[in-house]
Amino acid sequence: MVMFKTLFKGFAIGLVLGLWSCGSQGWTGAKGGIYQPDTEISRVFPRLQQPLLAQIEGKDWKSQVSVYFPENYNTQDQFPVLVWLGGGAGSLGDNLKLARQITQDRDFICVNLPLYKAEVKPLPSTDAGYWPQVIIEQEDSGVIWRQYRVLLDAVLRSIPNLDRSRMFLGGFSNGANTTAVLLNDPNLNLFHYFNHFILVEGGNMLSSFARVQGHPLLILEGDQRRPRFFEGAFQAMRGDVPNVTYLLMEETGHELPKRYQGELRRWLLEQGKR
Numbered sequence: 081m082v083m084f085k086t087l088f089k090g091f092a093i094g095l096v097l098g099l100w101s102c103g104s105q106g107w108t109g110a111k112g113g114i115y116q117p118d119t120e121i122s123r124v125f126p127r128l129q130q131p132l133l134a135q136i137e138g139k140d141w142k143s144q145v146s147v148y149f150p151e152n153y154n155t156q157d158q159f160p161v162l163v164w165l166g167g168g169a170g171s172l173g174d175n176l177k178l179a180r181q182i183t184q185d186r187d188f189i190c191v192n193l194p195l196y197k198a199e200v201k202p203l204p205s206t207d208a209g210y211w212p213q214v215i216i217e218q219e220d221s222g223v224i225w226r227q228y229r230v231l232l233d234a235v236l237r238s239i240p241n242l243d244r245s246r247m248f249l250g251g252f253s254n255g256a257n258t259t260a261v262l263l264n265d266p267n268l269n270l271f272h273y274f275n276h277f278i279l280v281e282g283g284n285m286l287s288s289f290a291r292v293q294g295h296p297l298l299i300l301e302g303d304q305r306r307p308r309f310f311e312g313a314f315q316a317m318r319g320d321v322p323n324v325t326y327l328l329m330e331e332t333g334h335e336l337p338k339r340y341q342g343e344l345r346r347w348l349l350e351q352g353k354r
Contacts, residue, residue, distance in 0.1 A: 083182070084227035084267055087208065091261065094126075095351040102138075103165050103245075104160075105123045106123050106234075106264050107122065107238065108121060109121035109122060109332070110124050112168045115147075115149050115151055115239070115325070116149065117150065117151050117153040117154070118120075118149065118150070118151045118153075118174060118185065119148070120147065120148050121146065121147050121149075122146040122173070122174055123144065123145055123146075123148070123170060123234060123347060124142050124143070124144050125142065125143045125144065125145070125230060125231065125234075126143075127145040127346065128141045128227050128230060128231075129143065129173070129196060129223065129226075129227055130134065130142070130143065130281055131170060131172050131173065131195060131196060132169050132170050132193065132194065132195040132196055132197050132200060132214060133169040133170055133171060133172055133193030133195070134172065135200040135201075136169050136171075136200050136202060136203060136210070136214060137199070137202065138202030138231065141172050142172070143172065143173055143194055143227060143231070144171055144172050144173035144174050144194070144333075144352070145173045145178075145191065145192070145193055145231040145234060145235060146174050146176055146191070146192045147189060147190070147191050147235060147239070148176045148179070148185075148189065148190040149189060149327055150183065150186045150187055150188060150189065150190075151184055151185050151186055152186050152187065153189070156241075156243065157187045158242065158243040159187070159188065159205045159241060159242065159243055160187070160188050160189070160246030160247070160248065160348070160352065161188065161189045161190075161191060161235075161246070161247050162179055162182070162183060162188045162189070162190050162191070162192060162242070162248045162249060162348065163191040163192075163232075163240050163247075163248075163249045163250075163274070164176075164178060164182070164190065164248075164251055164255065165192075165193060165195060165250070165251030165252075165254075165256075165258050166178070166192070166195070166251065166254075166255050166286040166295070167197065167252040167253030167254060167256075167257065167279045167282070168214065168253065168254055169214050170194050170195030170254065170255065171186065171192060171195075171207060172194055173192055173194040173231070174189050174192065175191050175192050176191075176192045178205065178252065178336070178341075179191075179192060181338075181341055182341045182344050182345055182348075183345060183348070184345060187349065188248075189239065189242065189349045191235055193228060193231055194223075194227075195254060195255065195258055195271035196220065196222045196223055196224045196227050197214070197223070198216075198219060198220050198222075199219060200214070201213070205347075206298050209217075209330065210316055214254065214298070216254050216257040216258045216261055217257075217285070218261050218264060218265075218285060220258075220261060221261045221262055221264065221265040221268065222265070222267075224258060224261070224262065224269075225262060225265070225268045228262075228341025232273055232314050236273075237342075238263065245275065246275070246276065246351055247273060247274045247275055247276065247354055248274065248275055248277070248278060248348065248351075249262075249270075249273075249276070249277055250279065250280065250298070251278070251279070251280065251282070252277025252280045252281055252282065252336055253280070253281050253334065254282060254284035255280075255282065256278075256279040256280055256281065256282030257282045257283055257284075257285060257316070259266055259277060259278070259283055260279060260281060260282070260284070260285050260286040261285060262285035263277065263286060263291040263292060264285065264286065264287050264291055265272040268272065271293065271295070274295075275295050275296075276295060276296045276297075276298075276351055277292055277295060277296070277298070277308075278298045278299075278300075278344070279297070279299045279300070280298075280299075280300045280314065280336050280344075281300065281301060281302060281305070281334050281335070281336065283299070284310070289314075289317060289321045289324050290332045292323065292324075294323050295323060296323050296324075296325070296351055297323060297324045297325070298325045298327070298344065298347050299314070299322075299324065299325070299327070300329055300336070300340060300343075300344065301327075301328055301329065301346045302328075302329045302332035302333050302334060302335065303325075303328050303329060303330050303331065303332060304331070304332060304333040305333065305334065308328070309324070311328060311336045316324040319347070326345060327340070327343060329342075
């Protein structure tokens, strides 16, 4: 019996290491096929649509996905995942800065994805038509999800010890808009990948709190924002949406101050206790 347990343990460890070795192919920053604590890795996907940032800048930049393994990462435990989407035109999928600040480099695997739109013409940021053109709209959900499925599947195949019960999708401003339009679209298999959602200073196109299908949703809005898109709806439905947490950020405009990054981190950690 002891010999069987030893053999089984050896087989399991070998299987995990084998998955890591295979999954590390194509990733930059993977060390020896095994991902290390406090390490960022990334992978380029030249066949995917260009990110919004590349389109609006008129550059030949390719889509990427980047992953950060926290300081306390190990291969034995399961780790929750925070997929964070930036504001404005987003990134190329190579900017983990805010996700790492929110998680304080601990406890969560962080992932950054680009933003996408169906079609964008290059424009300088000083042009009056720049911001109206970059805003994510409901009609963009299909093209966004076609790219995201490829990027997310690559992450899921490559990292065996993700905690699939704690998969967070969220973002700031236009990243929150992206999260909202995906939630609105019933034709996507979004809930196969995610079960927690975050909207910071954006996402006002979310058609109903019911779109999250009872999954936890965190909303943060600055008190200097006009209008506050979610405050009235939340107050009116407060008793009917126990899965929704609303935080009004005091003395805050269109930003996510460090003290509220701390509130967001506390909410993330609380989800593991439920």
